Amino acid sequence: MTSTTRSTTLTAPVQQALDEAIGLRSCRRCKETKAETKFPKSKKRDGTGRERTCTDCRNAKRRQEGQSTQRRKAETREQRQKRRLWEDYRLxxxxxxxxxxxxxxxxxxxxxxxxxxxxxxxxxxxxxxxxxxxxxxxxxxxxxxxxxxxxxxxxxxxxxxxxxxxxKQVPGTTRAAWPTTRQMPLIPSQGPLPTSSKAGEST
CATH class of the missing domain: 3.40.1800.10 (His-Me finger endonucleases)
Structure with a gap:
């Protein structure tokens, strides 16, 4: 009698649940599976108490953002205008x-x-x-x-x-038909009014 072995591919949610059950998590940035202790603690009420991004990836992102901020602070006015012109309009x-x-x-x-x-x-x-x-x-x-x-x-x-x-004047009288709130025709709302653009920005 020949036995047949069936290979089973677990779906992502099932694999994630299994990993968490044994103290492992998958980082959503680097996609690596690591121990829970490699993930920062979180105050989110998701039942895990840990972030979805590992500590290494979080620190790397912070370093990159910090370097970007330092570069921007060191820019001259002309350099900043040139950068924003390209970022906003590719000009x-x-x-x-x-x-x-x-x-x-x-x-x-x-x-x-x-x-x-x-x-x-x-x-x-x-x-x-x-x-x-x-x-x-x-x-x-x-x-x-x-x-x-x-x-x-x-x-x-x-x-x-x-x-x-x-x-407009009511027929047969000399007075106007003063409206009430319920009588006023309404125009369908098109959303909130756009705020005036700042200097240098456009529509």
Missing amino acids: TPEQLEALREAQGNRCAMCGHEPGDGKKLHVDHCHTTRVVRALLCQTCNNAVGFYERYAAAAVQYLAVYGDGNPLL
Whole structure:
């Protein structure tokens, strides 16, 4: 009689439960299985009392973040602007200057030059990250509002464009139909209003 041995592959949750039962854990960063004592203690109420990242990986990450912070603190203003320009828009200072010269240092939307102490801002699509043009602060904010609330604005004007219907004169009287809260037409909410972008940021 021949016996057949079946190989069983444990699923990740089952393997994790078995490891924890014998005092082992798998690090979610390096993926290595180590003793529980190699993981920092945690105050999370997950029943384990240990972090999911091992001490070695946690310390390595902290060293990397510390080095990055030190490098940024040592940056000059020009170096910081160059780094942020590349990180945010994948533009070099030379490309930014070329755009500014091509637009004659004027906003691509309203055509005005920035005032004293002000500058044009890089406008880009937040979905595709594609850089579009340079805009003044006002137009930059306006494009952001338009992209988010254009549909709501059309609905609003359709209801209130000719005046508030509840404030129009009641037929046969000389008084206006003053509205109550329940009578006021409501426009569907489009989410919270976007905050004004800081100097140098764009929509």
